[in-house]
Amino acid sequence: MHKKGKIFVLSLLLALTITAVQAQKSTFHTNATLGIGTPILDNGTSYHIGVNPFYELSNHFAVEGQVSFAYSNITGSFLSGDKKKEYSFNTLAGPRLFFTKPDKKIRPYINFLLGLNYLDEREGSEAKRTGSNVGFSTGVYVNINQVLVGLSVEAPNLFLLKLGYTF
Numbered sequence: 001m002h003k004k005g006k007i008f009v010l011s012l013l014l015a016l017t018i019t020a021v022q023a024q025k026s027t028f029h030t031n032a033t034l035g036i037g038t039p040i041l042d043n044g045t046s047y048h049i050g051v052n053p054f055y056e057l058s059n060h061f062a063v064e065g066q067v068s069f070a071y072s073n074i075t076g077s078f079l080s081g082d083k084k085k086e087y088s089f090n091t092l093a094g095p096r097l098f099f100t101k102p103d104k105k106i107r108p109y110i111n112f113l114l115g116l117n118y119l120d121e122r123e124g125s126e127a128k129r130t131g132s133n134v135g136f137s138t139g140v141y142v143n144i145n146q147v148l149v150g151l152s153v154e155a156p157n158l159f160l161l162k163l164g165y166t167f
Contacts, residue, residue: 027055027056027057027062027102028053028054028055028056029053029054029056029166029167030051030052030053030054030166030167031051031052031053031054031148031164031165031166031167032050032051032052032164032165032167033048033049033050033051033052033068033148033150033162033163033164034047034048034049034162034163034164035047035048035049035050035070035152035160035161035162035163036048036160036161037158037159037160037161038158038159039072039074039086039157039158039159040153040157040158040159041157042072042074042076042157043074043075043076044072044073044074044075044076045072045073046070046071046072046073046158046160047070047071047072048068048069048070048154048158048160048162049068049069049070050066050067050068050069050090050162051066051067051068052064052065052066052164053065054096056102059098059101059102060097060098060099060101061095061096061097061098062095062096062098063093063094063095063096064093064094064095064096064111064113065091065092065093065113066090066091066092066093066113066115066137067090067091068089068090068092068137068154069087069088069089069090070086070087070088070090070154070158070160071085071086071087071088072085072086072088072158073085074086082123083123084121084122084123084128085121085122086119086120086121086122086156087119087120087121087122088117088118088119088120088155088156088158089117089118090115090116090117090135090137090154090155091115091116091135092113092114092115092116092135092136092137093113093114093115094111094112094113094114094115095111095112096109096110096111097109097110097111105144105145106142106143106144107142107143107144108140108141108142108143109140109141109142109143110138110139110140110141111137111138111139111141112138113135113136113137113138114134114135114136115134115135115136116132116133116134116135117132117133117134117135117136117155117156118130118131118132118133119131119132119133119155119156133155133156134155135154135155136153136154136155137152137153137154137155138152138153139151139152139153139160139162140152141162143166146165146166146167147163147164147165147166148162148163148164148165148166149162149163149164150162150164
């Protein structure tokens, strides 16, 4: 396994461990999400897996983090038409704004996350571009009885439909 893969798995396990040791009535929760989408301006398909721990500071505001991995199979780049694969790791944090109180079964919210993105772009087995960039994620979500559905835009250039569960 590559070094970046080991770091992602370790971060994921750490996030899940932190969630498991929290008190039952805590305002600390975690969303685990899977997503499918498309690269913005490119042809192809993207797949996403992520963990978003969040701590509610009030009825309408929380601090949120995200550790995620996305894989994109680009079948035609917008400018060059090249075929390539992108592997993207995000470590992000920021605010989450709820539109309803915690006691509601349907709870819509938005988030605005910033942080670090690591991108590995390849044509065939040759590395075309690798490195760290500013990472971001913003989206609109609805949590219905702990099931999460949402749309997001994320670094490097993904539009995603996400489905998840809140622990």
